Every structure is written in C-alpha cells, then in structure tokens.
Amino acid sequence: MCEALHKNPKAADRRHVTEHVKDDDADVIVVGAGPSGATTAYYLAQAGLNVLLLEKARFPRDKVCGDGLTPRATKTLIGMGVDTGPSSGWLRNKGLRVIGAGMRLELPWPELDSYPGYGLVRTRASLDETLARRAQAAGAKLLEGVTVTGPVLDDAGRIVGVTADTHESERARGDSQTYRARVIVAADGNSSRLSVAMGLHKRDDRPLGVAVRTYYTSPRHDDDYLESWLDLWDGDRLLPGYGWIFGMGDGTSNVGLGLLNTSEAFGNTDYRALLKRWLRSMPEEWGYTEENRTEPVRGAALPMGFNRTPHYYRGLLLAGDAAGMVNPFNGEGIAYAMESGEILARTIAEALARPTREQAERVLHGYPRALADSYGGYYALGRVFVQLIGRPQLMHFATRHGMARPALMRFALKLLANLTDPRGGDAADRLINGMTRLAPNPR
Known part of the structure; x- marks a missing residue:
C-alpha cells in the first residue's frame, strides 16, 4: 500500500453543510468531464447505466496541452464514434519530425494493424467539448458549472456521494448540493x-513533468508533421527539457516545452523565460515572436507513471x-485518459x-490490476527513461548518436509513442513488447 495513502479521510470531509438532496442520484457519479471523465461516462451510458457527469467549468473551456494526438489517441476517438475527418475540423498528421544535434528527421507513424496510420491536432477547448457531448448523446447527464467540494461518506468511511456548489452565493452561505451514487469516479485532473x-496524495517516487505552451500566428500552421525538438539551445548553452511545434490548421501554431522533475533545473526555472529564449533561435519568417503571440503563456503539471495510487x-x-x-x-496524456476511462467503465458495469x-467490491478491486496489466511494465520502463533524459548532456549525447541512425529512431518512435x-x-x-513484459511492475 502506498505510503501516501491515509486510511482516515480528513474530518473536514464530513463538515457540516446545509444539504439539499437532489433527485439527480445515479448509478455512477463521474467528477470531471475532461477526456477521461467523458469517456468513462460515455461507455457507462452505453452499458445502460444512469450516469451523472459533473464539470466545474462550462464548455467550451481551455486546458493547457500540446493539442497533438498520436495514432493511439486517434484510435480511442474512432472507438467513440467521433468523426475525425478534415471536414469536421480535424488536422491530420503523418508522423513526427525530430530535430536535434543539428539534424532533422521525419518519422512517419508506423504501419500497424492495431492503430491508424495518422495522428490528429485539435484544440482542447474543442476536443473536450466534443467528448462531453458524445457522453451526453449516449445518455449521460452532464451538469456544467458544478464544483465538487468533497465526498459524502457512510459510517464505514466509504464514499457514497459528493457535495457540490453550483453558484457563488452557495459558497458564500456554506450551502451545498448533495449527489449520491453507488460508485464515484475521480476524473478531476492532476490536482484531483x-x-x-x-x-490519496501524489507519490514522490513517480515522475512529474511541467509544460508551458502558447500560440503564434505562423505560416507553419498547416504542417502535416508534429515537430519535436530534442535539445534546446540558448546560444551555446544547452537548456533543460524538450520542445514542440504543432500546426493547428487555423493560422496558428501551438508552441511549447516540457521539463521533467528528474532535471536539476526542475522547480527553479522560469519556464516562460525559457520558452522565450528557445524561440529566439527560430527563423524570423516562422513568426514565433511576441507580436504574433495570440494567447498567454500558460503552464500545467504532467502527472506520470501512476503517480497517485491506489486506483x-x-x-x-x-x-x-x-x-x-x-x-x-513522451508526455502524452489524452490517449491514456480515454483508454483508462474505457477500462474503468467496463469494470464498473461488470461490478x-x-x-x-x-x-x-471484488470486481472493483480488480481495476488497479487491469491498469497494471495494461500499462504497468511500460510505465516502469518509462520511469527509468525519465531518470536518464533528466540530464541535458546525456540527452544531447543520445540525440547526437541516435539521429544519425534512422532505423534506431524509428524504433525509438515506436517505444516512446507506445x-x-x-x-x-x-x-x-x-522487442518492445518483450521489454514491457519483463519490466518490474509494482503498483
């Protein structure tokens, strides 16, 4: 059992509130209508369950993200019946363009039986609303502008519902709504x-990343490759982290960078200034200058490798x-959010x-095992990987030797994108599947 788990939830969880029990009681309450919550709600509704999906914001709403989707994420969208065609506003991409050690290499997505041969780009504001509306169309009840404030517990300490505020006036009075269900899903993001x-708190022994991104008007807006910069330079100084440029197809590019907590620079770096220094090295005609920036520079944490357990x-x-x-x-979260939502919905429906x-209860206790079977070995390899690339000089050494070997980079693409x-x-x-099976798989 994770040392971060406290067996007695805080007394504040049973704080005194003026409760108005609603008639919105459901089989399942899903807290958070992002990709994981919306997908969970969609598949639960498809299974005929009464689902209540609570979202604190109102759609459309933005989330910090690179907006690039690999074929793995694309498969999950197709599985939900989402039209991913260009006429529906999706920009397709052929693969990943890798830039590093003074070299440039275009790696098409691999031809596989299990995944489509293309990726996608879509803003999170549009993507998340699309998924939430799919859940609604399947029969889930979506309530927007509802902020969940805490759990409702039975005498045994088991969660049986949530308290929630729907208006500022309710928060000011200490009033709260109460929603009850047989099962509760936390899909409320990194802070959860x-x-x-x-x-349930975050684990310090699991990796964490920080990413910042913004948008620029650019002639590269319709690029048909996602672009990843494996080393970042400020003059002759190697900067920590990695960068990306994803054309959005709407006249703008999503430009950002990420840094892992395995780097010595993590926690004491001005990420916005780091982004500006990196962009100074870009050709002027690409347009990544302050006068062409269309959105603020925003940042978010990337919780990696099962950094909160038990599930x-x-x-x-x-x-x-x-x-x-x-x-x-690779910092990809959307595919795994949606996949875990489908695994979770299947588990709940069976339970x-x-x-x-x-x-x-026996079925629900099988959910962590299902996640471990799906991702445990792969994430264990990933935790070793982030320890290595957290050192900029080692990352540059690997980039310099790898970029000159296209076959090795094609292997790396398969490994990094899973x-x-x-x-x-x-x-x-x-080889990759064998490494994953043999990797230690602690929960």
Whole structure:
C-alpha cells in the first residue's frame, strides 16, 4: 500500500453543510468531464447505466496541452464514434519530425494493424467539448458549472456521494448540493481535490513533468508533421527539457516545452523565460515572436507513471490525470485518459451487475490490476527513461548518436509513442513488447 495513502479521510470531509438532496442520484457519479471523465461516462451510458457527469467549468473551456494526438489517441476517438475527418475540423498528421544535434528527421507513424496510420491536432477547448457531448448523446447527464467540494461518506468511511456548489452565493452561505451514487469516479485532473479529500496524495517516487505552451500566428500552421525538438539551445548553452511545434490548421501554431522533475533545473526555472529564449533561435519568417503571440503563456503539471495510487479506494475510482496516467516517455496524456476511462467503465458495469455488495467490491478491486496489466511494465520502463533524459548532456549525447541512425529512431518512435502490434508485428514490436513484459511492475 502506498505510503501516501491515509486510511482516515480528513474530518473536514464530513463538515457540516446545509444539504439539499437532489433527485439527480445515479448509478455512477463521474467528477470531471475532461477526456477521461467523458469517456468513462460515455461507455457507462452505453452499458445502460444512469450516469451523472459533473464539470466545474462550462464548455467550451481551455486546458493547457500540446493539442497533438498520436495514432493511439486517434484510435480511442474512432472507438467513440467521433468523426475525425478534415471536414469536421480535424488536422491530420503523418508522423513526427525530430530535430536535434543539428539534424532533422521525419518519422512517419508506423504501419500497424492495431492503430491508424495518422495522428490528429485539435484544440482542447474543442476536443473536450466534443467528448462531453458524445457522453451526453449516449445518455449521460452532464451538469456544467458544478464544483465538487468533497465526498459524502457512510459510517464505514466509504464514499457514497459528493457535495457540490453550483453558484457563488452557495459558497458564500456554506450551502451545498448533495449527489449520491453507488460508485464515484475521480476524473478531476492532476490536482484531483476529491482524491486528496479521500486521503490519496501524489507519490514522490513517480515522475512529474511541467509544460508551458502558447500560440503564434505562423505560416507553419498547416504542417502535416508534429515537430519535436530534442535539445534546446540558448546560444551555446544547452537548456533543460524538450520542445514542440504543432500546426493547428487555423493560422496558428501551438508552441511549447516540457521539463521533467528528474532535471536539476526542475522547480527553479522560469519556464516562460525559457520558452522565450528557445524561440529566439527560430527563423524570423516562422513568426514565433511576441507580436504574433495570440494567447498567454500558460503552464500545467504532467502527472506520470501512476503517480497517485491506489486506483480504487473505498468506493472511489481514479482515471486519467487524477490517476497519474501520463506516458513518462513522451508526455502524452489524452490517449491514456480515454483508454483508462474505457477500462474503468467496463469494470464498473461488470461490478454493478453483480447481485451483492461483496461481489461488486471484488470486481472493483480488480481495476488497479487491469491498469497494471495494461500499462504497468511500460510505465516502469518509462520511469527509468525519465531518470536518464533528466540530464541535458546525456540527452544531447543520445540525440547526437541516435539521429544519425534512422532505423534506431524509428524504433525509438515506436517505444516512446507506445505504438506496437501486441501480437506478431516486426522485430521492433516483439522487442518492445518483450521489454514491457519483463519490466518490474509494482503498483
């Protein structure tokens, strides 16, 4: 059991509030309508369950993100019936352009049976609303502008509902709504206040990243490759982290950089200033200058490699960023948020079909095992990887030697993007899958 887990939730979780019990009680309450929450709600509704999806903001709303989707994420969208065609506003990309050590290499997405051969770009404001509306169309009840303030516990300390504010006046009076359900899902992002209120905190032994990004008007807006910069330079000084440039197809580029907590510079770096210094090296005609910036520079944390566990605790299940589901290799979170939402919905549907509470509990306790089976070995490899690339000189050494070997870089693309065929495939697929199976898989 993780040392960050406190078995007794804070007394504040049972604070005195004026409760108005609503008729919105459901089989399942999902807190947070981002990719993980919306996907969970979608598949639960498809299974015929009564689902209440609570979102503190109102759509459309923005989230800090690179806006680039790999074929892994694309597959999850197709599975939800989302039209990913260009006529629906999606910009397709062919692969990843890697820049580093003075070299440039274009790596097409691998041809696989398990995943489509293209990725996508879409703003989070549009993507998240699309997924939330899909959940609504499937039958989930979406309530926007509802801020969950804490759990409702039974006498055994099991979560059986949530308290929530819907108006500023309610917060000022200390009033609160109460929503109750048989199962509660925390899909409320990296900070996951509901998880914290239940005593589930982030693990210090798991990686964490920080990313900053903004948008610039640029002639590169319709680039058909995602672009990753493996080393960042300020004159002759190697900067920590990695950068990206993703064309949005709307006249702008999403430009950002990330830094891992395995770097000595983590926590004492002005990330916005770092972004500006990196962009000074860009060709002027690309347009990444202050006068062309269309949005503020914003930052967010990237919770990686299961950095909050256990994923099931006293009636509460975690999904997406709340569960630390970001890929340590490449910072991708959307694919794993949606995949974990589908795994979670399948688990809940099976649990709630059982005739007794004891039988349902056994099924729910299987959710962490299902996540570990899906990602545990791969994330274990990723935790080793982030320890290595947290050192800029070592990262530059690997970049310099890897970029001159296209076959090695194609292997790296498959590994970093987690794009392999699970059965069969080529030699690279078999090697990566074998490494994943053999990696230690602590929960």
